[in-house]
Every structure is written in structure tokens, then in C-alpha cells.
Amino acid sequence: MFQVLARDPSCQARRGLMELAHGTVETPIFMPVGTQGTVKTLHPDELELLGAQIILGNTYHLWLRPGPETIKEFGGLHKFATWDRPMLTDSGGFQVWSLAKLRKITEEGVRFQNHLDGSRMMLTPELSMEIQAALGSDIAMLFDECPPYPCERKYAETSLGLTTRWAKRCKDWIEKNQPTSGTGIQRHFGIVQGSIWADLREKSARELVELDFDGYAIGGVSVGEPEEEMMRAVEHSVPFLPENKPRYAMGLGTPPQILEMIGRGVDMFDCVMPTRVARHGQAFTLDGPIHIKNLAFERDPRPLCESSHPHVARFSRAYIRHLFRAGEILALRLLSFHNLHFFLRLAANAREAISEGKFPEFKESFIRRYTQSKS
Numbered sequence: 001m002f003q004v005l006a007r008d009p010s011c012q013a014r015r016g017l018m019e020l021a022h023g024t025v026e027t028p029i030f031m032p033v034g035t036q037g038t039v040k041t042l043h044p045d046e047l048e049l050l051g052a053q054i055i056l057g058n059t060y061h062l063w064l065r066p067g068p069e070t071i072k073e074f075g076g077l078h079k080f081a082t083w084d085r086p087m088l089t090d091s092g093g094f095q096v097w098s099l100a101k102l103r104k105i106t107e108e109g110v111r112f113q114n115h116l117d118g119s120r121m122m123l124t125p126e127l128s129m130e131i132q133a134a135l136g137s138d139i140a141m142l143f144d145e146c147p148p149y150p151c152e153r154k155y156a157e158t159s160l161g162l163t164t165r166w167a168k169r170c171k172d173w174i175e176k177n178q179p180t181s182g183t184g185i186q187r188h189f190g191i192v193q194g195s196i197w198a199d200l201r202e203k204s205a206r207e208l209v210e211l212d213f214d215g216y217a218i219g220g221v222s223v224g225e226p227e228e229e230m231m232r233a234v235e236h237s238v239p240f241l242p243e244n245k246p247r248y249a250m251g252l253g254t255p256p257q258i259l260e261m262i263g264r265g266v267d268m269f270d271c272v273m274p275t276r277v278a279r280h281g282q283a284f285t286l287d288g289p290i291h292i293k294n295l296a297f298e299r300d301p302r303p304l305c306e307s308s309h310p311h312v313a314r315f316s317r318a319y320i321r322h323l324f325r326a327g328e329i330l331a332l333r334l335l336s337f338h339n340l341h342f343f344l345r346l347a348a349n350a351r352e353a354i355s356e357g358k359f360p361e362f363k364e365s366f367i368r369r370y371t372q373s374k375s
């Protein structure tokens with residue numbers, strides 16, 4: 001399922017290939033988030049134009065609406081959304097924690113109030129696996145508990161025990177129900193927890209590796225902790241994960257953070273930021289982010305960035321600023337397309353640098369230019 005093609009000689013960065021039911025994915029990879037079965041404001045053809053190899057869907061959102069029956073009737077999420085490349089779905093626990101009201105965690109699962117109609121619902125490891133199987137994603141995340149930040153050590157320790165017991169229940173469900181044919185093999189990734197404590201991160205990683213999954217995510221990060229805590233959580237988890245399996249840092253991060261993580265041996269990234277900040281007028285450039293509403297761009301004839309995709313580079317900053325201030329929907333689409341392209345190019349350039357054994361130099365020069373205050 002995963003093979004390492006090249007390793008940078010002077011850091012932990014590696015280049016790899018993931019063989020999935022709906023195609024091959026090169027790593028390191030950035031994965032656009034398509035919460036409701038669409039990457040906001042963009043058409044699947046545009047995602048292909050961008051070179052998106054895999055997109056993310058949300059079990060929690062799709063379970064509540066339109067519901068697994070509808071999606072099953074259309075042959076799964078790929079057919080429903082007409083996206084024929086790989087998809088990864090989260091298990092729903094994190095979304096219950098961050099979206100639903102009146103959440104109650106028990107050994108059985110998570111009881112909560114549906115944020116759409118207030119009805120009381122229950123999500124369990126087995127149900128999460130069942131929904132993700134109905135969605136037909138290429139990679140399903142195991143049902144975990146993402147502890148809040150900050151939290152007491154005792155809470156983190158108890159919580160990681162629950163995540164491991166839930167991982168075992170997911171594994172039992174998979175062994176009992178996973179069809180080995182039909183919609184193609186669905187892979188499953190365990191999620192390492194343990195909050196900010198190194199020994200808990202090691203404990204969680206060892207317990208999940210013991211259960212043996214197709215890949216491993218580093219969870220409990222990008223939940224409001226300082227950047228150095230995020231880096232340490234990755235550093236304390238990666239050494240206990242197998243070399244020959246993909247590693248996914250959940251919810252991360254800014255361009256510099258992604259490059260720092262790649263240097264520490266992480267292969268997969270997701271972040272709502274590129275499309276979310278696009279809707280607030282922020283565009284990523286090699287010289288750092290810009291806010292298109294800024295008066296400075298009123299007559300700026302340049303494209304958003306020298307490395308913009310032709311699909312967007314044909315428009316001046318002045319024109320996009322005008323559209324944005326006029327509330328034109330095209331502005332959101334152009335900024336979303338541009339930002340996703342920026343992140344996808346960053347991953348592609350990282351892959352090249354790793355193959356050339358020059359990742360540290362690539363990382364340093366990108367971060368230097370990106371963070372220097374623009375002239």
C-alpha cells in the first residue's frame with residue numbers, strides 16, 4: 001500500500017507512493033478538505049486542474065446530511081460527488097467535539113446533540129466504521145477521542161486508553177465486516193494521542209502499532225496549542241511509528257509548519273486554512289500571505305503570485321480586489337483555487353527537493369523568503 005521511493009540524507013523527509021482503491025497518491029501530499037463532499041466553491045474538474053490527488057470528507061457532516069442511506073444508494077461518496085480519485089474520511093469524533101452541543105463521552109461512544117436539528121445522537125467506533133464503509137472512502141480514520149488543549153495529564157492518559165480500546169473495537173469490526181472485493185479495499189489509519197506528554201505519545205503509538213493498521217495519524221494537534229508543542233507532539237510520536245507506513249499530521253498547518261513536519265518524517269497534511277482564509281480575502285504568496293482587500297492592491301496589475309496557476313494568473317490583483325469588495329462569488333473561487341494550488345505546489349516542490357537530496361536547503365530558502373517582511 002505504501003512504498004518509500006527516496007529519503008533525504010540529512011533529515012527524516014521521505015518521498016513515497018500510496019496505492020489506494022481509486023488511484024495512486026504521491027507523498028508528501030497536501031489534502032484539500034471537502035467537508036460536505038465538495039471542496040468549497042470548486043468543481044471537481046478544477047481540483048483535477050489543480051493536481052489534487054486526494055481530498056477529505058467528513059463522516060460527521062455526511063452522516064447528519066444527506067445521511068449514509070442516500071450516499072449508499074448512489075454507490076458511495078465518489079459517485080455521489082463525481083470525484084473518481086482517492087478520498088480520506090475522518091471518523092467523526094473530532095467533529096462531534098468541535099461542533100455538536102451537550103457531548104457526553106462514555107466507554108460505548110459519544111452521545112451528542114445534532115448541531116442541525118438538535119436531535120440526540122450517539123456515535124460509536126462500530127457506527128463510524130459502518131458509515132465510512134458506506135461512504136466508500138479509500139482511507140478511513142479510526143474512531144478516537146481528541147483531548148482538549150490544555151488538559152490534565154490524567155485526562156490525556158485516560159483518554160488515550162479509550163482511543164486504544166476504541167481502535168481495537170474498530171479492528172474487530174473491520175475483520176468481521178470488511179468486504180475484500182467490490183468497492184475496493186478501504187484502508188484504516190490509527191490516530192496517536194497523548195496530548196503534550198512524550199511518554200503518553202509513545203504509549204499511544206506503541207499500542208496502535210501493536211494492533212497493526214495501514215497508516216498512522218498524529219492526532220490531538222492543531223487544537224490551539226503553541227507551535228512548539230505541536231512540533232514536539234510529532235517528534236515524540238514519529239520514532240514509534242513504522243518506517244514503511246504513511247504518517248498523517250491532522251489539521252496542519254501553515255506552509256512553514258508543513259515543511260518543518262516533512263523534515264520530521266510526516267507524509268500527509270490536511271488543512272481547511274487555504275479555502276477558509278480565501279473566503280476572507282487572504283491569498284498565499286511566496287513572500288507571505290496578502291489581504292486582497294488592502295488599498296495597496298487597488299491598481300496592482302500583477303497576478304496574486306508569480307507562481308499562480310494560469311487559471312488565476314490571468315487576473316490582476318486589482319481585478320480580484322474589485323470582485324472581492326463587490327461581493328462577487330468569483331473572487332472566492334479564484335482565491336480558493338489559488339490558495340489550494342499554492343499548497344499543492346509546495347508539496348510537489350518538497351517531493352522534488354527530497355528526490356534531489358536537497359530538502360533542508362529547499363525548506364530554509366522557502367521559509368526565509370516567506371517570512372521576511374515584504375519590501
Ligand SMILES: CNc1nc2cc3c(=O)[nH]c(N)nc3c(CCc3ccccc3)c2[nH]1
Nearest residue numbers: 056057090091094146219220221222250251
Ligand atoms: C484543525 N485542527 C485539527 N486537529 C485535529 C485533530 C484530530 C484528531 O485528533 N482526531 C481526528 N479524528 N481528527 C482530527 C482533526 C480533523 C481532521 C480532518 C478534518 C476534515 C476531514 C478529515 C480530517 C483535526 N483537525
